[in-house]
Each structure stands twice: as structure tokens, then as C-alpha cells.
Amino acid sequence: MTNKNLVLTTTNLPMYSIQTFFKSYIIVAGGGGSSKTGITNGFEIYKISKSGKSVTMTKVINQDSGPHVIMNSYTFTHGNSVYIAANENEKCRQYLAQVIIEPTFNNGKASKELKFKISTESSLVTDFHDEESLQRIVKVNLTGNLMVTGGADGCIRLWEFPLKETSDMKPLKEYKGHTKEIDDIDISANSMFIVSVAKDGNAFHWNTSNNAKTSLVHPNNIKQTFKRCKFGIINKQLFNIYTIANRANQKSYLQRWSNENKLLYEFQYSEPTSALAVREDGFYIAVGTMFSGTVSIHEAHNLKLIYNVKQAHAMFVTGLEFLSKDLMPEMNASVLSISVDNRICLHNVPIKPLKPFWKMLLIMHFILLVIYIIIFNLGIN
Secondary structure, three states: OOOOOOEEEEEEOEEEEEEEEEEEEEEEEEEOOOOOOOOOOEEEEEEEEEEOOEEEEEEEEEEEEEOOOOEEEEEEEEEEEEEEEEEOOEEEEEEEEEEEEEEEEEOOOEEEEEEEEEEEEEEEOOOOOOOOOOOEEEHHHHHHOOEEEEEEOEEEEEEEOOOOOOOOOOOOOEEEOOOOEEEEEEEOOOEEEEEEOOOOEEEEEEOOOOOOEEOOOOOOOOOEEEEEEEEEEEEOOOEEEEEEEEEEOOOOOEEOOOOOEEEEEEEEEEEOOEEEOOOOOOOOEEEOOOOOOOEEEEEEEOEEEEEEOOOOOOOOOOOOOOOOOOHHHHEEEEEEEEEEEEEEEEHHHHHHHOOOOHHHHHHHHHHHHHHHHHHHHEEEE
């Protein structure tokens, strides 16, 4: 398997979060922390452009978040407004990127270019750990009216979204079951389910209607620590759950679970994994590793490996994001990867070209000729 990745750009900040919006725009977030390292904190917006087979990435705007490194964020677009929910220690801070459309002229042709006016909006406390409170993960549902957070106190909280300018905003629901800090959460496309994993080694599947909780348990009772979790669409009402789980001897596994928490497939890695992404249509999965900075892409239905690049990053992979099929129609799958090495890399799985009709016809005639010779020789004997 000979695969290569492309470094699209390097950023001014170590990155921990990535997401696409408006199909060709990318937001990355991160930073160097509160210490005086000279490395800023915040997020940057880039535009992906294509000219033939060439893909480039251009920075549109950057936003400084002061002393607060952004370890997790989520973006939701509504019309010409882009809402960005990002952690600020124990709080969730909301930013608003208002789209400004400016006319441009390139080579005598009129076109439009998007600019963004960023404003810092309201925030609320989402984690209430007694000692070191920290929001670890945030997600927004598909319709943009609900936000889910998880943090150091091990509690998952459901909030109204977008955030409002009220000081007494309380969660709509709380889901308590984990005993240690949350590592990852995801909410299904229909908002009926939440999946969560934490440092206590547990993975829970929550029903948001009746608040019922079920566990994802390995059928062989193998001890493992779940790292990331994502929903994948089967149809409008059924969802697979995908997880990456680390075990002893530095091994880890990509796992596909049924909507009833039954383990269907496992794929083994020889090192711990750190990042997981599922394409919106549920067809492909991407995984990033800890030590070698490897990025791999799998077919979702059976976890078949179709792409693998070692040392795509100099350090562990912190985030993965699939590009829209509309943006990359000549590819089966296209994935962006990020790390604290400041690089944004592109990984492509090209569509295999079909053989020309005359070649297929020649092959068919050759096969028929071989069959005829075999039958003829059998008849003689």
C-alpha cells in the first residue's frame, strides 16, 4: 500500500481541533497555553482552493483567545452566521463569525469572497470538578439547538444552543455514570442518543428521551480504555457506534458496534490511537495514532484498511476531518489531519479508473478462448 500525504500549510499554533464548514472552509483551534512561551492561543480560519489537481489552503482570519488554549471546539453554521463553541478552562465560550461577502475580480472575472467578522460572546461554566475543573469536549447537534459538554467531573451536560446572555443558565439534562474525566462524546444525527467515553475505561450509550444508560462491553471481557467515540449513520433511525480503544502491550483497536451495543468488527493497531473521524455519510473512517503520527482510512462497513501513511505528523495526531465529496469528487475519500507539530496534512484515496471497454472486451475474449481450449482438449481425451 503506497500512500502519500500532502502538507497543505503550517499554522501559528499547535492544533487540537479541526472542523470544516461551508464545504471549503476550515477552522483549527489550539495554542501554547497560559505560560509565556510566545505561542498564541485561539483559532484560525482557512479556505481550501482547487485548480485542477492542485489543492491549496489560504488563511482568512485568526482570532486570539488570550491566555486560554482552545483544546476542544465545535462549529455550527446558520445562514451567514458561524457559531463557535470553545473551551475556556471550566467554561464554554461562544464566538460568532459573521460572514461578509465582498465582490472580487480575478483575471477580469467577477466573483465573491467571504470575510469573517469575529465577536466574542457569552460563556458559561460547564464543568464543576472540585479541584481542577476543565471542559474536555463539546459537540452541537445537527439542527443546532442543543450543545453537549463533558469534562473533568465526569458528568455529561445537555445545554440549549446557541448560548444566551444569562448568568443563571442551567443544563437541560445531566447524565452521570462516569467516575473520571470525559475523553469524548458524540450526539446522533436525530439527537436521540449520546455516546461517551472516559478515563474510567467505560463507554456508555445514553438515550436522551428516557435517560436510559447502556454500556459497550467487549464480548470477551477484555480490559480496555476507550479513547474516542463517534456515531455513524446506517439509515435515518439506526446508528453504528465507532470507538478506538487502547489495551495492554501498546496495542489498540478500531471497533464498530451495532446500535444495540454488539461488537461487530475490530481492527488492530500496533500502537495507541489518538484521533477518530467518521464521514458524514457513514462510508469511511479515519484514525490517527500516538507515537508514529500515522493516519489511516478505513471502509466503515467492515473496517478494511484502504490508506495508511506513517509519520504523517512528527507528533501524535490530535484531529481528523473529512472533506466534502462535492469539494473532492475525484476521490473516494479525502481527510485533513492536524497535530501539535503545526502542520495541516491532506490524505486522499483516489477513485480507481475503470478499464477501457476495449480492454474489458479483450479480456473476456481471452477468457472464453481459454475455456474453449480446455473443453476441446477434454473432448479429445
